[in-house]
Amino acid sequence: YALDSLRLEKGYRTWKGDLSTDYSILQGGLERFVKWDKPDFRGKAALLNEKQQGVKKRFVTLVVENPGDCDAPYMSMLWHDGRIVGETTSGGWGHRVGKSIALGMLRTDLTEPGTAVEVEIFGDRFKAVVQKDEPLWDPKNERLRA
Numbered sequence: 001y002a003l004d005s006l007r008l009e010k011g012y013r014t015w016k017g018d019l020s021t022d023y024s025i026l027q028g029g030l031e032r033f034v035k036w037d038k039p040d041f042r043g044k045a046a047l048l049n050e051k052q053q054g055v056k057k058r059f060v061t062l063v064v065e066n067p068g069d070c071d072a073p074y075m076s077m078l079w080h081d082g083r084i085v086g087e088t089t090s091g092g093w094g095h096r097v098g099k100s101i102a103l104g105m106l107r108t109d110l111t112e113p114g115t116a117v118e119v120e121i122f123g124d125r126f127k128a129v130v131q132k133d134e135p136l137w138d139p140k141n142e143r144l145r146a
Contacts, residue, residue, distance in 0.1 A: 001092075008101040009094040009137035011061050017074060018059065018089040018103050026050055027105060029059040029133070057086060057105040061136065062128040064091070064100040064119055072102035072119050072128075079118040079125060080110055088119060097136045102128060 013019045019028050026047060034047065064072055072091030077084050086106035094101045102119055110117060113132045118125040138144060 004090075004092055005095050006137075008090065008092050008103065009097055010135040011103065013059070013103070014090065023057070023059075023105060024050055024055070026055045027057050027059065055108055058108050058111045059089075060086075060104060060106045060111050061131040061133075062088075062102040062104060062106075062117070062119065063131055063136070064102055064121075065127045065129065067100045067119075067121060067126045068124075070121050071100045072104075072121050076102070076104075077120040078104055078106055078128070079120060080107075085110055085117065091119075094136060099136070101136065106130070 007014070013028065019030075024047065025031065025034060035041075038044075062072075062078075071093055072088045074088065074090055076088040076091070078086035078088065086104055088102045088104040090104075091100070091102035093099075104119075106117065111130060113130055115130040117128050117130070119128040132139075
């Protein structure tokens with residue numbers, strides 16, 4: 001649980017939770033690992049098509065405000081204006097930042113930092129705010145490199 005809390009604060013993704021075959025590399029925010037100039041690789045045509053068409057969902061870090069006794073579990077629905085706009089991929093308490101954190105996939109037009117959505121936690125909805133595309137803890141990795 002301690003490692004999970006630490007990875008949430010850094011925004012580190014896990015396989016089979018935050019990253020899976022349900023989401024593309026572009027949706028997961030991992031485009032920097034794609035070697036586009038490589039002559040061919042499995043899935044290249046699909047990725048190029050998705051890039052051209054526009055990514056429909058993107059990976060985000062959310063801070064859940066006043067969640068009560070529970071943090072967002074895997075696959076909680078994300079809501080905006082009464083509509084489902086995404087899902088959480090993991091969640092938990094960030095002990096160093098003192099906040100409830102949820103990672104998830106959100107409709108692209110709502111991924112601007114500061115955007116408010118709602119996360120459904122066991123039937124109740126709580127306000128959640130999209131964070132900058134950087135870790136909540138030690139965003140410049142100064143502590144990590146110390």
